[in-house]
Structures are given as C-alpha cells and as structure tokens.
Amino acid sequence: MRPLIDAQKKLLPDLLDVMQKRYRILQYIRLMQPIGRRTLSGNIGISERILRAEVQFLKEQNLLSISSTGMVVTPDGEQLLQTLEDVMREILGLKDLETKLKRILPIEEVIVVAGDSDLSPWVKKEMGRACAARLKERMSSHSIVAVTGGTTLAAVAEMMTADPKQGDVLFVPARGGLGEHVENQANTICAKMAEKAAGNYRLLHVPDYLSNEAYQSLIEEPAVKEVLQLIQSANIVIHGIGDAITMAKRRKTPEEEMAKIIAGNAVAEAFGYYFNQAGDVVHKVQTIGIQLDDLRHVRHVIAVAGGASKAKAIEAYMKQAPRSVLITDEGAAKALVRESYPSP
C-alpha cells in the first residue's frame, strides 16, 4: 500500500491535496455534526463558496446528507473516513511523526492526530476519537477503566461510543479530588464516559484538601474502601498530561505547595503528580486512588495530550512512564521532533 501512495504522491500531488481537503471536511462534519456551511467554513478556514462546492460534491457522492438542521455524515461517509484513516495519516505525514516519536520517547505505541489543539479546539475531539478507538481494542468484558480529569479527557469521554461486543465495563475515577472545576473533574468525566460507553461507573466523593485525620477515617469508610479496591484493580488507565504551572494555577493550589512546584522546576503534571524536566516527581497532591507506583502494574496505560505548548510536559512525563500508549496531535509531535532533531 505504501508504494502506491508514494507513487500517487508523485503522479498526482495536486489531486491528493484535493482528496485531503475533502477528507478533512468530512472529518470535521463528523466531529461537529449537525453543522451548517457557514459555521464550518469559519472553523475550517475555507471560504464559504468553495466549501459549498465541496459539500455539494460530497452530498452527490452520498457521503453526507444535508438538511435544514445542518450537515451530517452518512454511514457511507463514516465508512469512507474509516477506510481512509490510515492512508490519510500516511499522506499527511503523521505516520512519519509517529515513527520518529517512537524513537525519541520510551513508549509502546503512539498515535498522532492531525492539527494542533492549541490552535483548534476540535483537535481534542479527534484525539478523543483516536483514544476511544484504542480503548475499545484493549477493553474486554469486566474491564475496569480508571480515568483522570482535564479538558482533554472530557473530549475523550465525549467521543466514546458504545460497543455491543463488550460486556460489563466499569469506569472509575483514578484519583480523588485534585481541585479541578466540576466539568473537568475525574468524577464527572468518569460518569460521562460510562454513559457514552453504556458501561457502569462508581464515583469517589472526596473533598479536595483533607486533614490527615479526616483522610484516615475516610479511607476506612466501607463505601469508599470498596471503590478504592476497584480502582486498585483497574487494568486500564487513561490520563492526561498537563503543563505543571498551568495546572497548578488552575487548581486552587495553596501557596506553599506552589512554591515547591516552582522551586522544583516542574514542567509536567499528570493525575496529581508534578514532574521536572528529567521526569522526577517534584510534588504530589495528597489524595486517595491510584498512586504513581501502581501504574507499573496496570496492563494498559493511555496518555492523551496535545498542543505544541504541551510538548515539554509530554516529554518530561514520558521519561518515567514506560509501556504507555501516547495519543497526541501534530502540533505537539512536531514540537517534540523539532527539539530532538535540532538541525532540519
């Protein structure tokens, strides 16, 4: 297949551009459906008229249907997107980025999605879709999936779909309160993901900052204890990676902890842990649930993070996270590659 694409690149590069354009349009519509022409043209950066021509074409090809509420991808279109996914990734050079990233980072697998989530918010959804697909591959009946918070994970939850093949899947939050807003809390995302995936879920109701005594007594609560046990036996963990300072600021981090984070030159954050450039833990939020060491016993660890601004955080975190699957975007991947191959 590869030689065919290369040959096509040589023989008709202009047509591949067109193909790419149409693919992207269809992909967008799938992401934001139902959506109108004008809104889409604004989002995608194509003039309305040309988008209109393309849309009309795609409609004639039966790849999308078009009603007064907006445009929707048809089953035909869905299948086309799926068939062409690998090819487009190859054409866009994402495959290339993936192999380069694999050489740079000690990871098991990496998926690079087109775009930069710093610049275009919908790219997170695309990462979410990719994550959901990989998650499905790894889920089996009675799997326990632990998830963390963050906007990226929210996107993953949103793109999750139910799969009749897999039976009872249980979603749990990976760790207790970290100080996030409600929509980004692990509990919220956990519930949403379970709902979308038609699975069950258990929540962990823990106040953000506890005194030691309260903490100890809470752990002994039967309800809490049971959930904690489930969390400990999770075989899949999905988490985001954040920029340390940004995360610390977003959470209501007390001053002395903030100082500690800054003093330690933290650059990365993941489920309540702060890491410096070398991947060493600089600080951790005191809460219950999965601890960093527990990760080593979890079969599948999936990290989702994108945007050029997160490149450094991803690099730092991954240094100490072996056997992970990383799902990122073009922006972050390019930044990472650029850094490691200084010349061109």
Add this chain to the structure above:
Amino acid sequence: MRPLIDAQKKLLPDLLDVMQKRYRILQYIRLMQPIGRRTLSGNIGISERILRAEVQFLKEQNLLSISSTGMVVTPDGEQLLQTLEDVMREILGLKDLETKLKRILPIEEVIVVAGDSDLSPWVKKEMGRACAARLKERMSSHSIVAVTGGTTLAAVAEMMTADPKQGDVLFVPARGGLGEHVENQANTICAKMAEKAAGNYRLLHVPDYLSNEAYQSLIEEPAVKEVLQLIQSANIVIHGIGDAITMAKRRKTPEEEMAKIIAGNAVAEAFGYYFNQAGDVVHKVQTIGIQLDDLRHVRHVIAVAGGASKAKAIEAYMKQAPRSVLITDEGAAKALVRESYPSP
C-alpha cells in the same frame, strides 16, 4: 488495496482518469522514446495542448526529461511505472479479465495487457514487455529458451532486456523454416532476442520445404544435429498463436496443404501446427525442431497472442495446451470472455 482505491474513487472520481492518463503518457514515452510532443499527441489521441501541460507536469516531477531530440523517461519514471504496473492493471479491470480467462481456459497463468493489438500496434510491444518480464522470472543460469516466429514474437524480442543476475542463457529457434518472411522468422527473432538479453544463440538453417530424402540427410548433419539436441532440451518455449487461414496465406503454403487446412476447419496455428475449433491437429508443416508432443515435457511454455481477431484461435489452441502461460491483450480477452458469458 482494493478498498483504498474504491474509497479514493468516491472522494475524487476523476482521480483514476487523471492517473491513468498520466500513466499512459509516461508509458508511451517509455515505449517510443525519444519522442516529440506532437507525434505523441497524435498517437495517444490527446490534444497537443493538454499533453503539453501533462508533460510539463511530469517533467517537474522528474519523471521524464525533455531535450531537443524528444522526451525520455527518467529512472524515477521507470521505477514509478514499475511500481504502478500492478495497480493500473487492476484499475483498468485487467485483473478481472485475467481471473475470468483462468476459469474459461485450462491455463496455468494469464496476463492481460491493456489495449487491442488489432487496433493499436503498440499493444504488441506491451505484450512483449510483459512476456519479457515473465520470462525473466522463469529463466535461470544455463536455461535454453526456444522461440518461434511471428510479429508478436518479434515484439517480445524487441522488449527483451539484459539482466546481469542471470548467467548463460541460450536462445534457439523452436522449429525450422515455416515459410515466413525474414523479419518474422524464428531464426531472426532468436538472434535478436539473444542480443537484447545479452545471451547466446544458435540458429537452425533449414530450407522451407524439403524433400524427404534431403530432410533425412540434413538431420544427420553434425551441426544441425547439435542444435536439434539443444532444442530438444529446451526448458522454456515462447511461441505465438495465429489465425489459421491468415497464417497459411502469409506463408507460401502449397495448394494441396491449403485445401487440407480449409477442409479441416482450422482456426488456430502455432509453430507450424494447425488446429480446428476443438483443438485437434488438422495439419502440420513438415519441419525439424520441437514437435507438439515435446511441449508436454517442457517446464515453461509461454504463449503470446493478442487482438480480438485472434480470440478464437487462442481458445482453440489453448484447449489442448495445458499448463501454459498465456500473454494476451484486452481485446482478445474481452472477446473470449464475451463468448463464454453470452448474457451481458
């Protein structure tokens, strides 16, 4: 690969047309190089202006180079043509024809080349190229290749190329004189093929129509005997298939033999044998060299014949020629398929 192409077809239906067009242009140039734009545009049936645009594009892609003597395919272009050969055949529906032919005829392998050699003489060259490629696969060091005459075989000889990998290959004419013109005689073609393939050759100098006494004494000639022995031990035979009447007329066939051929309802001819519709031998030209029965002991038998007009001849001949490789063209293949699948 098929789903990929289908998906691409949906996303840009004219992709294949353009690809095919450019491929064909490049292919032509390779066939007739060096060639000028105007001559090419006449031959290929594309207006000069549009050909010019395509040629310019191909030049920019470094697939052909262009000088005052005409256009030449670059190594890059050669490689591209090679890479795309399989794909293009499939796209043009040739693969489909091949599978159908395999069901109709008792043959080991069949290659169908685009076009109809009745209508376009260059298609023979393409068959020649295909034949040369298959021949290379089957040749090993010290192979002995027996070839017959005919215009098609002349094309095969012309498209033959030397391959440094294979060592001493010997070319011999399959049978003695059959009454052909010089340029279509087995001897001529044998020599040419050997020259192109950088191999050795031995010739068989036998007058066309011999008396029985002369025939017997000639066989005993040491020089002739030696060559005959080589011919007997050939492990590859390449031959053409002709329309019986056409071939008989072209050769200076005596009246009584002509009557025999016509009376027997001969439709096919191959290396001096005439066959009726059922594949039975109706007549044979009396000459030395490989006899029909000998073919069964030859490892590789390659038959080359194209053009819709030869469809019946091919069918008749193939009925009694098992384990052969057939190289034909779209015109003949379609005619054959049409005959066997009456309805559509």
Add this chain to the structure above:
DNA sequence: CCCTGTGTGACTTATTATGTCCCGCTTGTG
C-alpha cells in the same frame, strides 16, 4: 543543404472556479 521533427513562447477564447448577495425556510428559544 534542406527538411522534418523538436521545444518554447505568446495569444485568444472557452470554461470553470470563486466571491458575493439575497431569499425563503426550519428550528430552537425567549
């Protein structure tokens, strides 16, 4: 030496693609 075939440039014309504006409709919301 001429003549044929070569590429290249230039020009006009036809076709297509694109930008722009407007209209009637559905739909969700106040």
Add this chain to the structure above:
DNA sequence: CACAAGCGGGACATAATAAGTCACACAGGG
C-alpha cells in the same frame, strides 16, 4: 406564540484557469 438565528439554495458577476492555435528558433538526418 413569535421572533431571530442559522440553515440550504439560487443567482450572477468576475476572476482564474485550462485549452486551442499559431509562430518561431533550433537540432539532426537524408
């Protein structure tokens, strides 16, 4: 219930591009 926002679709002018045509300079072969 009514309103406005967003929707698709039609229409048209214009810019951009492709395509047809001709003329010219040059190299190689008979």
